[in-house]
Amino acid sequence: MQMSPYTPGEVAEEVYGREPILEGIRRDLAFMTVEPRFAGRIRVFAGPRGVGKTSLLRAAQADAERVGRLGFQTVFVTAGDGPLLLSLIESLKEVQLGPVSFGGEAGAAGAPASSQGRRLQRVLVAAGEEAQSRSHGLVILIDEIQSADPEGLKALAYAWQQMQSEHRDLPMAAYTAGLSHSQDVITDAVSFAERFKYQHLQNLSRQDAEQALRSPAAQKGVTWSEDALVAALDLAGGYPFFIQVVGDETWQAAGHPGPGTLIEPKQVAGAISGFDDTRQSFFRARWQKATPAESQFLRAMAAHGEGPVRRGAIADEMGRSTNDISMARRSLLDKGLIDATSHGYLEFTAPGFAEFIREESSDSL
Numbered sequence: 606m607q608m609s610p611y612t613p614g615e616v617a618e619e620v621y622g623r624e625p626i627l628e629g630i631r632r633d634l635a636f637m638t639v640e641p642r643f644a645g646r647i648r649v650f651a652g653p654r655g656v657g658k659t660s661l662l663r664a665a666q667a668d669a670e671r672v673g674r675l676g677f678q679t680v681f682v683t684a685g686d687g688p689l690l691l692s693l694i695e696s697l698k699e700v701q702l703g704p705v706s707f708g709g710e711a712g713a714a715g716a717p718a719s720s721q722g723r724r725l726q727r728v729l730v731a732a733g734e735e736a737q738s739r740s741h742g743l744v745i746l747i748d749e750i751q752s753a754d755p756e757g758l759k760a761l762a763y764a765w766q767q768m769q770s771e772h773r774d775l776p777m778a779a780y781t782a783g784l785s786h787s788q789d790v791i792t793d794a795v796s797f798a799e800r801f802k803y804q805h806l807q808n809l810s811r812q813d814a815e816q817a818l819r820s821p822a823a824q825k826g827v828t829w830s831e832d833a834l835v836a837a838l839d840l841a842g843g844y845p846f847f848i849q850v851v852g853d854e855t856w857q858a859a860g861h862p863g864p865g866t867l868i869e870p871k872q873v874a875g876a877i878s879g880f881d882d883t884r885q886s887f888f889r890a891r892w893q894k895a896t897p898a899e900s901q902f903l904r905a906m907a908a909h910g911e912g913p914v915r916r917g918a919i920a921d922e923m924g925r926s927t928n929d930i931s932m933a934r935r936s937l938l939d940k941g942l943i944d945a946t947s948h949g950y951l952e953f954t955a956p957g958f959a960e961f962i963r964e965e966s967s968d969s970l
């Protein structure tokens with residue numbers, strides 16, 4: 606018997622399919638160890654719920670701490686638990702163990718963005734210099750950036766803008782993650798929007814999804830048969846959370862296999878009821894949270910199937926203009942129920958949600 610190597614609902618131990626992103630981060634940081642510089646653009650990884658944003662940031666953090674001979678110091682902040690400025694200052698304090706104190710740096714709420722930004726800048730510089738004296742520099746990670754308060758985002762953008770011109774040689778970089786509409790939230794809050802560079806995170810490709818099932822098992826000497834893999838991925842699609850659920854359920858159905866075991870389709874079949882239960886409660890929790898306007902929107906969207914739907918087609922289905930439905934669209938993005946893909950297209954984040962909604966709707970007729 607071996608413990609399941611899958612991690613439903615937990616930060617992934619290994620992030621499949623994100624290697625190109627992580628490689629880019631490691632490369633940028635490696636350059637900074639040779640030629641210290643301030644990374645002028647804040648990276649934003651945006652994507653729907655459960656696509657693996659937190660796991661990616663944690664992997665980037667672990668990588669940053671291992672870059673070069675000394676590694677980078679890191680701070681990790683989750684936005685939305687309070688004002689972003691305060692959370693940042695609190696965690697930057699932890700970098701700074703030296704004699705300088707940040708007492709009173711949080712500043713009065715409601716102070717102009719520039720003075721909040723100045724304060725943040727002072728704290729960033731102090732922490733950056735401290736980090737540089739002990740390592741290759743400082744890496745700041747911010748999760749759930751779509752939940753940050755506008756004042757906090759303003760201060761961050763302002764400080765970053767100033768540092769870019771005043772502290773060019775200070776080795777510091779920031780990586781953030783948030784739901785798909787993070788760009789809207791940031792653009793609404795700040796005027797230096799070009800300080801942020803966005804990248805959309807999507808579900809895993811077929812190949813990466815296969816790896817995500819195969820590799821953790823292989824590390825325990827357990828092999829997935831081709832047919833079992835196909836059956837499991839039919840259930841999970843490329844959605845990382847479902848991949849972990851199906852992997853975990855299959856592992857249990859196989860009796861926590863020991864080394865040398867082959868996972869077969871019958872064990873995936875044994876995982877279906879557990880997988881369905883998890884998926885049903887996952888969908889139900891989301892469906893119940895939708896307001897009447899949102900449910901109407903979701904129904905109209907589900908009527909078009911699982912794939913990406915044009916915003917205009919949803920409006921037509923509802924007999925409204927795209928303007929009329931923009932509030933519902935935004936709140937659904939906010940809740941992570943739908944995702945904005947390429948321009949004007951929307952899609953469900955979790956495979957099977959459209960079908961669930963169609964079934965729910967026909968039950969209630």
Ligand SMILES: Nc1ncnc2c1ncn2[C@@H]1O[C@H](COP(=O)(O)OP(=O)(O)OP(=O)(O)O)[C@@H](O)[C@H]1O
Binds near residue numbers: 619653
């Ligand atoms: N690259 C990956 N490969 C395999 N599994 C992953 C990957 N990324 C995330 N996971 C798994 O997917 C699930 C969701 O991961 P994570 O919490 O990082 O997503 P998230 O986008 O931060 O979600 P949320 O929006 O709810 O905060 C977890 O079970 C995690 O183990």
Ligand SMILES: [Mg+2]
Binds near residue numbers: 748
């Ligand atoms: Mg997360």
